[in-house]
Amino acid sequence: MKILVCIKQVPDLESRFKPNGSKLWYDEADLAFRMNEYDEYAVEQAVRLREQLGDAADVTVLSIGPDRVGEALKKAMAMGCDRAVHIADPDALLRDPWQIASIIASFAGGRGFDLIFTGMQSQDRGSAQVGVLVAELLGISCSTTLVGFACDGEYVIAKRELEGGIKGVVKLRLPALVTCQLGLNVPRYPTLPNIMKAKRKELLVIPVAELLATGPVAATVSFHPPMRKGSGMVLEGDVSTLVEQVIGILKEKTAVLR
Amino acid sequence: MKALLVGEYREGNLLDTTYELFGFADQLGAETALLLVGSDSRLPAWVGTLYLADAAQYGEYNPELHTQLVLEAVARESADCVVFLHSSYGWDLAPRVAAGLKAAQVSEIIGIREEGFEVGCCNGKMRRTVKPATPSCVLTIQAGAFPQLQPGGSPTIIRMETAGSSSLEFMGYEPAEAKELNLTRAEVIVTAGRGIGKKENVPLIAALAKALGGELGASRPVVDAGWVPHGHQVGTTGQSVSPKLYVACGVSGAIQHLAGMKKSEFILAINKDKEAPIGEVADLLVVADLLQFVPALTARLAK
Ligand SMILES: Cc1cc2nc3c(=O)[nH]c(=O)nc-3n(C[C@H](O)[C@H](O)[C@H](O)COP(=O)(O)OP(=O)(O)OC[C@H]3O[C@@H](n4cnc5c(N)ncnc54)[C@H](O)[C@@H]3O)c2cc1C
Numbered sequence: 293m294k295i296l297v298c299i300k301q302v303p304d305l306e307s308r309f310k311p312n313g314s315k316l317w318y319d320e321a322d323l324a325f326r327m328n329e330y331d332e333y334a335v336e337q338a339v340r341l342r343e344q345l346g347d348a349a350d351v352t353v354l355s356i357g358p359d360r361v362g363e364a365l366k367k368a369m370a371m372g373c374d375r376a377v378h379i380a381d382p383d384a385l386l387r388d389p390w391q392i393a394s395i396i397a398s399f400a401g402g403r404g405f406d407l408i409f410t411g412m413q414s415q416d417r418g419s420a421q422v423g424v425l426v427a428e429l430l431g432i433s434c435s436t437t438l439v440g441f442a443c444d445g446e447y448v449i450a451k452r453e454l455e456g457g458i459k460g461v462v463k464l465r466l467p468a469l470v471t472c473q474l475g476l477n478v479p480r481y482p483t484l485p486n487i488m489k490a491k492r493k494e495l496l497v498i499p500v501a502e503l504l505a506t507g508p509v510a511a512t513v514s515f516h517p518p519m520r521k522g523s524g525m526v527l528e529g530d531v532s533t534l535v536e537q538v539i540g541i542l543k544e545k546t547a548v549l550r
Numbered sequence: 551m552k553a554l555l556v557g558e559y560r561e562g563n564l565l566d567t568t569y570e571l572f573g574f575a576d577q578l579g580a581e582t583a584l585l586l587v588g589s590d591s592r593l594p595a596w597v598g599t600l601y602l603a604d605a606a607q608y609g610e611y612n613p614e615l616h617t618q619l620v621l622e623a624v625a626r627e628s629a630d631c632v633v634f635l636h637s638s639y640g641w642d643l644a645p646r647v648a649a650g651l652k653a654a655q656v657s658e659i660i661g662i663r664e665e666g667f668e669v670g671c672c673n674g675k676m677r678r679t680v681k682p683a684t685p686s687c688v689l690t691i692q693a694g695a696f697p698q699l700q701p702g703g704s705p706t707i708i709r710m711e712t713a714g715s716s717s718l719e720f721m722g723y724e725p726a727e728a729k730e731l732n733l734t735r736a737e738v739i740v741t742a743g744r745g746i747g748k749k750e751n752v753p754l755i756a757a758l759a760k761a762l763g764g765e766l767g768a769s770r771p772v773v774d775a776g777w778v779p780h781g782h783q784v785g786t787t788g789q790s791v792s793p794k795l796y797v798a799c800g801v802s803g804a805i806q807h808l809a810g811m812k813k814s815e816f817i818l819a820i821n822k823d824k825e826a827p828i829g830e831v832a833d834l835l836v837v838a839d840l841l842q843f844v845p846a847l848t849a850r851l852a853k
Binding site: 435511 | 560611613614636637638639641642644645646648649650652653654655656657658665666669670671672673675676677678679680681682683684687693717718719720721722723724725726727737738762763770771773774775776780786787788794795802815816817818823824825827829830831832833834835836837838842843846847850851
């Protein structure tokens with residue numbers, strides 16, 4: 293079985309974000325990048341399926357972006373993916389979901405992947421579109437927001453997470469694409485021997501120009517902090533003073549402390 | 551501007567969140583028609599054209615057939631935009647409809663601006679304004695961002711049918727895990743977010759909860775990592791709470807968390823990041839390392 297996992301590299305979300313020169317997205321300087329959290333679950337699930345199927349399965353991990361995404365690809369290989377494809381694109385962060393999906397679909401088309409995993413969304417853009425669009429472009433079965441997964445080689449049994457914690461159970465015929473939600477599994481940490489092994493695995497670089505044939509369909513016209521700041525109070529300072537201030541405020545504003 | 555709204559129906563009921571679509575369309579100044587895969591016995595209270603397909607026939611979740619039904623209604627209505635809730639139903643269906651229409655999709659809209667639609671990004675820390683560049687567009691709106699508008703009256707029904715098979719089969723629902731804890735009655739909830747760093751720090755948060763006579767809450771990553779059982783989770787996929795005092799320790803304030811606690815009477819947030827979006831709902835944000843501040847507060851309360 294041929295398996296593809298699509299991952300994105302995103303900034304650490306605890307960072308401060310400043311608009312870049314174009315004022316349409318964040319400035320990358322000073323940001324530390326890591327694998328999108330949702331995609332870690334996608335990689336883990338693909339690797340588990342590979343372990344279940346043994347050598348009958350082969351897992352390719354793909355990422356679109358500048359040179360730095362090589363780090364995320366190496367991590368995915370250290371987690372157990374067999375090979376990696378880096379679609380070299382310095383402008384990846386500025387592309388809309390339609391373009392990103394088109395690039396992935398033009399790579400995947402004709403390569404006969406039986407199963408494709410993506411995260412349900414990215415932590416920075418959060419559009420939740422790319423996975424489903426890839427499935428549409430390839431004309432394959434798709435379900436989203438998985439918190440449960442089983443596959444026997446012919447069908448996938450997917451558990452989708454719905455609002456309030458209810459789950460919907462869906463059976464998909466392969467080939468299929470699924471998007472992974474937080475909590476689907478417990479992603480492993482790469483071990484040192486596996487990190488070393490990953491260095492010898494194949495990493496194919498393809499320039500984006502070979503795969504991108506379509507312009508954007510939506511435009512970001514501005515990137516800015518929230519206008520409406522909270523009306524609450526903000527306290528900073530040394531801990532013992534803060535404690536006294538907080539006790540005072542809780543006594544005054546809540547019926548909880550007397 | 552003509553908007554085709556796509557309503558939601560689950561376990562035999564029209565979901566109330568459907569009325570948020572009317573609230574959005576009203577702010578957009580759009581004429582509306584509604585498509586629903588539902589039933590005659592649960593019709594929305596509103597006057598207009600309802601494209602109704604039978605959920606008994608097409609399933610409550612069958613995105614391939616539902617996409618066909620939506621596309622058919624868009625054609626009949628000559629709609630300029632198709633609007634979904636950004637929900638497990640909407641974010642699954644919307645990109646399929648966008649692909650079918652070759653239209654731009656704007657996801658999880660929180661506001662309407664002159665230049666385009668406002669959406670959140672970077673985990674709620676920043677905003678983008680996005681403008682579709684295609685003649686028609688697909689929109690999903692953030693749950694709770696627009697008021698429910700229940701116009702009243704009854705719709706004119708146009709029955710919808712579609713042929714075709716599907717590569718997926720919906721097998722049914724699994725109920726939510728039984729809650730071993732009911733947080734909704736707690737007067738005080740002290741929540742552990744991922745900022746607590748590791749499982750070994752859960753007792754620090756639990757001790758503050760005890761000192762305040764409240765319960766321990768948890769954000770989703772803390773539950774997913776197995777640090778705290780699911781019964782303690784607050785948010786869209788956990789419990790919705792409104793205690794007298796909510797203390798968020800190391801919680802960034804993602805929309806799915808806020809949705810479950812923003813109605814609390816008083817919100818105290820402890821975060822080392824002054825810019826964390828939890829500040830938008832907090833009555834009091836203490837910018838501090840929780841590992842120092844929380845034990846100090848607990849000790850002071852014990853005096
Ligand atoms: C469909 C869907 C449903 C979801 N449902 C839920 C839900 O029900 N509930 C939920 O909570 N989430 C839910 N999520 C996940 C949500 O999007 C966020 O990922 C999650 O809420 C983040 O949890 P957190 O704030 O604890 O962690 P993070 O976002 O990682 O934030 C950690 C915070 O801790 C702070 N911090 C770190 N160290 C310290 C320190 N030493 N002292 C003080 N502060 C510190 C950081 O500044 C940061 O703000 C859902 C997501 C999706 C897509």
